[in-house]
Amino acid sequence: QNFEAPEIQKEKHNYESDVARMRKIVINRQALDSLYSHKEIFLRELISNANDALEKLRLISLTDKSVWDGSEPLNITVKAIKDEDGKGGRLIISDTGIGMSPEELTKNLGTLAKSGTSEFLARAESDEGGAANGNLIGAFGLGFYSSFLVADSVYVSSVTPASAKNPEPVQHVFSSSSEDSSFEIFPDPRGNTIGRHGTEITLHLKEDSLEYLENPELMNLVNKHSSFSTSFPIYLYTQQEMQVPDDEEPVSEAEETSPAEALDELEKEETPKDEDEAIVEDVEEAPEEEQSPAPPKLKTILVDQWQHLNSQPPIWQRDPKEVTDEEYKLFYASAFKDDTEPLAWHHFSGDSGSGVSFKSIIYLPGKFEDSFWQQPLTYRSKDIRLMVKRVFITSDFGDEALPKWASWVKVVVDAEDLPLNVSRETLQSTRFLKQLKQIIIKHVIQLLSKFSEEDGEKFEQFVKTYNTVIKLGAVEDTKNREKLIGLARFNTNQRNFTTLDQYLENRKQGQKQIFYLAEMGKDPEDIAKSVFVEKLHARGYEVLLLGEPMEEIFVQNIRQWKNVRFQDVAKVGLKFGDEDLDDEEEKELLKEQTEKYRPLLDYLKKQAGTVARDVVISNRLVTSPCAMVADNHGYTANVQRMMSASNAKSGKGYLHEIAMKAKLLEINPRSPLIEGLLRKVESLPTDEDERDEEAEAELQEVTSILIDGALIRSGFEVPNTYDFFSRVDRVLRRSLGVDELAPTDDTVKPAPPVDPELPSEEELLEPEELPEPDMSWIDEEDDGTAKVVVAPHLRNDIQIEMEEVDEFGNPVVEHDEL
Numbered sequence: 001q002n003f004e005a006p007e008i009q010k011e012k013h014n015y016e017s018d019v020a021r022m023r024k025i026v027i028n029r030q031a032l033d034s035l036y037s038h039k040e041i042f043l044r045e046l047i048s049n050a051n052d053a054l055e056k057l058r059l060i061s062l063t064d065k066s067v068w069d070g071s072e073p074l075n076i077t078v079k080a081i082k083d084e085d086g087k088g089g090r091l092i093i094s095d096t097g098i099g100m101s102p103e104e105l106t107k108n109l110g111t112l113a114k115s116g117t118s119e120f121l122a123r124a125e126s127d128e129g130g131a132a133n134g135n136l137i138g139a140f141g142l143g144f145y146s147s148f149l150v151a152d153s154v155y156v157s158s159v160t161p162a163s164a165k166n167p168e169p170v171q172h173v174f175s176s177s178s179e180d181s182s183f184e185i186f187p188d189p190r191g192n193t194i195g196r197h198g199t200e201i202t203l204h205l206k207e208d209s210l211e212y213l214e215n216p217e218l219m220n221l222v223n224k225h226s227s228f229s230t231s232f233p234i235y236l237y238t239q240q241e242m243q244v245p246d247d248e249e250p251v252s253e254a255e256e257t258s259p260a261e262a263l264d265e266l267e268k269e270e271t272p273k274d275e276d277e278a279i280v281e282d283v284e285e286a287p288e289e290e291q292s293p294a295p296p297k298l299k300t301i302l303v304d305q306w307q308h309l310n311s312q313p314p315i316w317q318r319d320p321k322e323v324t325d326e327e328y329k330l331f332y333a334s335a336f337k338d339d340t341e342p343l344a345w346h347h348f349s350g351d352s353g354s355g356v357s358f359k360s361i362i363y364l365p366g367k368f369e370d371s372f373w374q375q376p377l378t379y380r381s382k383d384i385r386l387m388v389k390r391v392f393i394t395s396d397f398g399d400e401a402l403p404k405w406a407s408w409v410k411v412v413v414d415a416e417d418l419p420l421n422v423s424r425e426t427l428q429s430t431r432f433l434k435q436l437k438q439i440i441i442k443h444v445i446q447l448l449s450k451f452s453e454e455d456g457e458k459f460e461q462f463v464k465t466y467n468t469v470i471k472l473g474a475v476e477d478t479k480n481r482e483k484l485i486g487l488a489r490f491n492t493n494q495r496n497f498t499t500l501d502q503y504l505e506n507r508k509q510g511q512k513q514i515f516y517l518a519e520m521g522k523d524p525e526d527i528a529k530s531v532f533v534e535k536l537h538a539r540g541y542e543v544l545l546l547g548e549p550m551e552e553i554f555v556q557n558i559r560q561w562k563n564v565r566f567q568d569v570a571k572v573g574l575k576f577g578d579e580d581l582d583d584e585e586e587k588e589l590l591k592e593q594t595e596k597y598r599p600l601l602d603y604l605k606k607q608a609g610t611v612a613r614d615v616v617i618s619n620r621l622v623t624s625p626c627a628m629v630a631d632n633h634g635y636t637a638n639v640q641r642m643m644s645a646s647n648a649k650s651g652k653g654y655l656h657e658i659a660m661k662a663k664l665l666e667i668n669p670r671s672p673l674i675e676g677l678l679r680k681v682e683s684l685p686t687d688e689d690e691r692d693e694e695a696e697a698e699l700q701e702v703t704s705i706l707i708d709g710a711l712i713r714s715g716f717e718v719p720n721t722y723d724f725f726s727r728v729d730r731v732l733r734r735s736l737g738v739d740e741l742a743p744t745d746d747t748v749k750p751a752p753p754v755d756p757e758l759p760s761e762e763e764l765l766e767p768e769e770l771p772e773p774d775m776s777w778i779d780e781e782d783d784g785t786a787k788v789v790v791a792p793h794l795r796n797d798i799q800i801e802m803e804e805v806d807e808f809g810n811p812v813v814e815h816d817e818l
């Protein structure tokens with residue numbers, strides 16, 4: 001196993017910078033507790049890579065028999081070899097998969113091509129990385145680099161199948177150690193030890209990882225993480241003691257048997273490993289009492305054995321009744337590299353309807369990756385693994401990929417009745433993918449519906465994780481819209497997690513609208529405080545409070561549920577539904593109030609000209625003096641905010657201008673402030689000769705604040721914050737009796753002259769060291785007398801006077817000055 005040969009020319013390469021960062025994180029894992037406690041995942045990662053390499057080989061061989069004609073075994077082997085001095089050892093993981101050429105070794109192991117790697121690196125390097133590392137590993141998968149969690153040096157020896165272009169491929173080695181920032185590629189000095197194709201990874205284990213030389217530990221890990229995720233056999237190298245007659249040649253003394261040779265035999269015969277043990281027992285059970293001839297002299301030899309670790313069929317092929325929850329969870333973690341427990345799963349057999357029967361497990365993940373909402377709607381999931389008779393075929397469903405709302409679902413499907421050499425193109429023409437897509441979505445909706453009826457913690461987790469995505473589904477997937485709308489939950493001013501059906505059950509007599517208010521990014525409790533909700537709430541109506549941008553899009557698209565229209569309570573058109581009952585009376589009152597407030601309405605209309613189309617008497621306010629209501633075709637504050645967040649350039653035409661201005665200023669005739677304002681407007685002399693310019697300016701200022709206030713109350717931004725606050729300042733000064741024009745002392749210390757020197761690196765990196773505070777005084781001895789303890793460095797600056805007080809808190813000795 002010696003990779004060192006002086007005559008071999010080694011090509012030295014530097015790692016790509018992201019790999020260097022990744023390796024640094026992994027090698028310095030001591031700093032990252034959770035990464036350290038997850039170090040055992042290295043074996044899962046390497047077996048998963050081996051599995052992928054075998055799947056690739058099998059897939060290519062479907063169209064190119066020269067790569068693999070089915071005669072050699074496809075398997076994964078794990079072999080631990082302890083050093084003779086007992087101080088260390090190596091672990092060898094081999095596969096007979098597609099292998100890597102020297103160029104591929106360089107490219108695949110020297111660069112990182114995974115999406116999301118930069119995010120992983122940034123988070124792992126930041127402070128939060130330490131705490132969140134377990135999840136990080138789950139979310140990103142360290143892949144091959146997890147080797148460095150347990151190994152000081154790693155050798156990857158690999159050879160690709162012979163091809164017309166390269167009829168005699170040479171086995172090459174990639175070698176790297178945790179100390180070097182570079183890796184080397186060179187022809188394997190041992191020659192071809194692997195066989196026709198495959199990869200062998202040798203890990204020289206770190207001192208603190210020697211437990212991975214113990215077979216029980218390795219068996220445990222394979223069982224835990226990998227046994228049901230691969231359909232290829234995994235063999236563990238063991239040595240059994242055996243007693244044989246002294247004159248017999250040992251079967252093998254070797255510690256370095258070629259796994260390929262040994263396993264080739266084994267798999268051809270299909271002899272399960274355990275039968276070898278039976279032979280051992282036979283020998284041991286030789287009856288001792290037999291007399292002559294004299295028992296042959298026995299000696300103990302070590303026999304190499306390969307123990308089949310994953311002899312069970314893959315989990316999806318098993319009877320669901322016999323699979324434990326733990327097994328489902330472990331399979332999920334290893335197959336989809338997600339350490340967060342799945343929320344739910346469904347394991348079933350089905351028939352596509354076009355005669356293809358299959359077995360499948362569908363998982364709902366416990367969380368979404370952060371990137372989910374950043375990906376475009378056209379994003380195609382890679383988490384539906386389609387197999388045909390256990391052979392992985394594709395995870396790319398092309399045009400039949402799931403829609404974005406369901407693209408997070410993780411599925412394994414194993415079809416029985418498709419030809420093995422089916423290509424993706426043929427698959428698409430069989431309608432199978434289309435049917436499968438519908439079956440998956442149907443089951444996802446069933447799983448979601450099941451949760452929707454559950455109570456307690458799981459239900460809350462379900463709502464937290466899936467509520468927004470269900471609403472996206474309702475918008476995106478018109479075919480399943482009704483079902484998904486039924487599952488969507490909303491917070492209201494009266495309760496949490498209400499469905500629209502529950503909302504309708506709570507509808508008041510005459511109510512023909514589903515009331516909602518959307519304020520992006522706000523908590524429901526804050527939205528509930530809006531001026532637009534106050535009257536509805538006071539009267540006992542339920543209002544949906546929508547804080548997610550998706551929710552506004554949902555109501556805009558859905559428009560109605562069971563023939564009841566959605567009504568944005570920040571817009572005109574709000575009807576309680578009981579107006580008809582006292583119609584005449586209401587109308588009369590409105591007429592009277594409009595008459596009474598006419599001068600103020602006219603005055604405000606002039607003042608609000610740039611922000612509102614009209615000013616009217618409100619029927620939606622209780623205590624607030626005024627509000628800015630969006631017209632039917634105008635933008636609400638929420639839509640306006642969403643447009644600026646998405647930087648929607650398309651909306652910036654004249655229609656946008658109109659929509660921006662399409663607002664009504666509503667005033668509350670019962671508010672004393674509005675009444676006061678009316679009196680003020682009425683008291684202004686109208687005669688040109690008698691005009692009181694000062695009073696006019698003052699009123700203008702107050703109304704301007706009122707209008708801006710209405711905008712802010714209603715969630716809009718004021719057109720000019722500086723002007724707004726200057727006006728508020730002036731009004732404050734007036735109310736405090738401070739001179740409105742008195743200037744503020746605005747002298748400031750000017751900056752020192754220009755500094756031509758740039759800061760040195762030390763200045764940049766080392767924060768100014770603060771002296772350690774002296775805390776020893778805290779433990780100063782307590783002599784039992786009443787006193788105030790002051791830190792030594794403050795003792796010169798602080799004077800403390802103590803006085804004695806009586807039981808009522810009055811000073812016992814009066815102060816002279818009092």
Ligand SMILES: Nc1ncnc2c1ncn2[C@@H]1O[C@H](COP(=O)(O)OP(=O)(O)OP(=O)(O)O)[C@@H](O)[C@H]1O
Binds near residue numbers: 098109141199
């Ligand atoms: N045993 C192997 N046989 C053939 N190629 C391999 C083997 N192990 C790794 N590779 C190649 O090296 C690449 C990088 O492996 P690595 O484990 O870092 O990432 P990955 O497998 O692509 O991603 P992940 O492990 O997160 O799924 C693989 O994509 C594959 O092409």
